[in-house]
Amino acid sequence: MSAAVGDPAPPSGGGAVDALADARRRLLAALREHALVIGEVTLTSGRVAQYLVDAKRAILLRDGFEALGALVAARASDWGATAVGGMTMGADPIACAALAGGADVKAFFVRKETKTHGLARRIEGPLLSPGDRCLLVEDVVTTGGSTIRALEAIRAEGHDVCGVLAICDRLAGGDEAIRAAAGAGVPYEALTTIDDVYPERPDR
Numbered sequence: 001m002s003a004a005v006g007d008p009a010p011p012s013g014g015g016a017v018d019a020l021a022d023a024r025r026r027l028l029a030a031l032r033e034h035a036l037v038i039g040e041v042t043l044t045s046g047r048v049a050q051y052l053v054d055a056k057r058a059i060l061l062r063d064g065f066e067a068l069g070a071l072v073a074a075r076a077s078d079w080g081a082t083a084v085g086g087m088t089m090g091a092d093p094i095a096c097a098a099l100a101g102g103a104d105v106k107a108f109f110v111r112k113e114t115k116t117h118g119l120a121r122r123i124e125g126p127l128l129s130p131g132d133r134c135l136l137v138e139d140v141v142t143t144g145g146s147t148i149r150a151l152e153a154i155r156a157e158g159h160d161v162c163g164v165l166a167i168c169d170r171l172a173g174g175d176e177a178i179r180a181a182a183g184a185g186v187p188y189e190a191l192t193t194i195d196d197v198y199p200e201r202p203d204r
Contacts (some may be wrong), residue, residue, distance in 0.1 A: 016074075023070040024191060030064035031055065031168065031197045045143040047172075053197055055139040055167045059093050068094065069101025071191055072137065072165060076103040079163040079187065081135035083128055085109055087150035090139040094167065095125075098137075106132065110150045122153055133162040141166045141190065144174030148181045166190045168197055 035058040038051050058064040076084055076098055084098040085091050085108035095107035108125035128134070134154050138147045151161055164178055169190035178188050194201060 020071060020074055023067040026063055026067035027058075027071065027167075028192050028196055030058035030061065030067065031192060034058040034061060034064070035168075036198055043142055045145060047142065050202060051198060053140050053168050053170070053194065056089075056093060059097065059139070059167065065093070065097050065100065068167065068191075069097035069099075069103075071101075072098040072135075073101030073103035075163065075165050075189065076105055076135050079135060080133055081105055081162050082132045083108055083126075083159075084135045084137060085123075085125065086137045087146045088112070088124075090146065091137045091150070094137040094139065094165075098135075105135070108134075110153050112149075123157060128157070128159050130158055132159055134159050136161050136164045138164070138166045140168045140170060141174035141178065142170045142172045144177035144181070147174070147178050151178075151181055161186055164188045168192045168194060170194045 031053065035053050035055050036051065037054055040048060040050055041052040042048055059068050072084065072094060083106040084103060085095045088109040088111060092109050095109065098105060099107050106126040106128065108123050108128060111122050111124060136147065136151055136154065141147060147164060154161055161182060163186060164182055169175055171193055175188055175190070182188065195204065
């Protein structure tokens with residue numbers, strides 16, 4: 001099972017641990033209140049499920065955004081990231097939250113397809129340099145497909161991925177797929193899992 005931020009102790013001491021634990025509690029409360037949608041839905045993967053976690057409903061409110069920013073900024077620091085981003089649109093508010101949380105990074109968005117006009121870019125935002133260490137972020141992981149496509153796009157342009165961070169893992173096999181695609185030495189972590197957000201889920 002994926003670890004949750006607040007469990008491992010960051011190097012800055014007990015006060016930082018308490019602050020991150022509080023940020024995770026706030027994020028989880030926001031997800032439970034605003035992001036959990038009960039009812040039959042079709043997921044990005046094409047699967048039909050009886051519930052959905054629409055993380056943007058929670059993280060685009062002030063408290064959820066601030067809590068997320070603190071957590072992502074902490075992981076960016078821990079993993080030595082110099083850039084934070086991932087597949088649009090899931091990663092967009094997370095990358096912005098990292099900046100708001102004080103991370104000294106570039107934020108970037110990966111397009112689903114390369115732009116056919118203007119600068120014809122696949123990765124939008126400040127230009128990434130060969131030495132940048134990219135923290136790949138995702139809102140909700142199910143199969144891991146969109147996260148893996150973003151990872152492949154980043155590596156195709158010659159950039160390193162130093163870690164993968166998700167807001168919520170649905171515990172449907174996506175973590176194993178992402179770890180396999182990322183390879184040894186690239187950590188994957190979820191801030192929460194579906195068991196945290198929806199402990200009464202019918203398919204547990």
